[in-house]
Amino acid sequence: MKIASVRDEDKRGRLSSVSMAIRVLKAFEGDDAEIGVTELARRLGIAKSTVHRLAVTLLAEDFLEQNRETGRYRLGLGLFGLGSLVRNRMDLSTEARTLLMDLRNKTDETVLLAVPAGPEVMYIRVQPSRQAVRISAEIGMRAPYHSTAAGRVMLAFLPESRIATMIEASLPQRTPKTVTDPEKLQRLLGNIRRLGYAVEDEENELGMRAIAAPVHDAQSEVVGAVAVAGPVQRLSLKNLNGFAEPLLVAARAISARLGHRGSLSVGDS
Template sequence: MGSDSMDAVVRRRAKDVSGGKTRLSSVATAIRLLKAFSGDETEIGVSALSQRLGIAKSTVHRLAVTLVSEGLLEQNPETERYRLGVGLFGLGALVRQRMNLSTEARPFLFGLREQTNETVLLAIPSQTEIMTIHNLESRQAIRMRSDIGVLQPAYCTAPGRAIMAFQPAEVVDDILDQSLRQRTPKTVTDPARLRKILDQVQRQGYAIDDEESEAGMRCIAAPVRDASGRVVGAVGVAGPVQRLSLKALSAFVGPLSETTEAISVRLGYHPRSGF
């Protein structure tokens, strides 16, 4: 490679790095802009934001327009000042929901582990997948492990199915329209069969994963509802097939259902009235 072409590569790489830094800087500035608002100052104009953030008015205007388009900012048509948008309220509500669920569920999860002596986990929906936010491992030597924060498929896990079965049709369609991976020899990937499984979960109120997500492991899970009756998560009990036959797994239906109902009640759900 000649010196001219080598110089061109160096300049191009420098430009790419510079562009990346610019984008990151814009994101950081947008975050600073959002944090400029407070309870004492709910509306701020472009000039004030420019002075406070130490950036040009044109930059403030460009960022504000982008944030407005995403619903994170709103502009008062009378004063032309900006205020936080309802999009942020929605995001905050999701965080609060998750934290409330995690906090309220915790003591009941410990109780369920004492009853079953198996691994107990709490999962929440994350678009077309689920995320484990609590994992209380069994004290037995051979046990199921599920790392907190890791995303897993919804279609082949018991907690995922317990959540999926009660989601709107379009959400289920989005999941089943994807390319479903065969994770183990027992994984069901046929959309028609999965829909029948979800129908059964709706009828019986719990879901089972028979070595479909991880070979050698079984899990049973039931949904958790919030005050509006919406399914916001699922509690699962999992363990190795050597210890958990399908009959043994079905024996957990009672304590599992009692646990998820107790958590749901803590979140404001009234099961007898259905709301």
């Protein structure tokens, strides 16, 4: 039998609070747009003081709003923002599916669709190469911004202030080729903006090269990146750059489906 420590008890307490907060939010799944503390406590079978404490926390995060006249609570815009983010990612993945398959067929290399995921990028769709030797990638896999083609091409089109913040942080040396110097990385990002795509040469993983182009939404914000990746023994830098045209065409076609309007020529940004 395991003896529970104070740390274990604290952890269980935190998890319990998270669970209760989720229950509070789910209480609004019915027809009532606004619910008071007393009614929430009754429905959830917990003390009013606990409901009040949870509501204050959820208010601070914009997950709940309070009607100042009645004191009742309703779901907040913070949840709407998260829901919109999930929906946008689902829309992006759906709209990109056929175009990613076409790009895989043209290049015969693994094609990936990545999106921003906090301090990293996350791959939300993968079309594997049909070659016997190919890059192994899974949906949900995360990778750094600074050492990947997909990450750098998204990073390049962020506002300068955000770029500075992200590259001033400690940048891990993934391989001997990884660029970790902020000034050199800034120059690389400038070149990416000029070309409209990014190239990765064994900087995140030895034995792999990749090329990526940005995906824009209707507001011209970069919401993702399309990448083509393969092993170095098959993908010379010349071969990799030869994928730029079909890659850019695919990325901009996906962008057009999301409402963006832009040209399709290589080198435009």
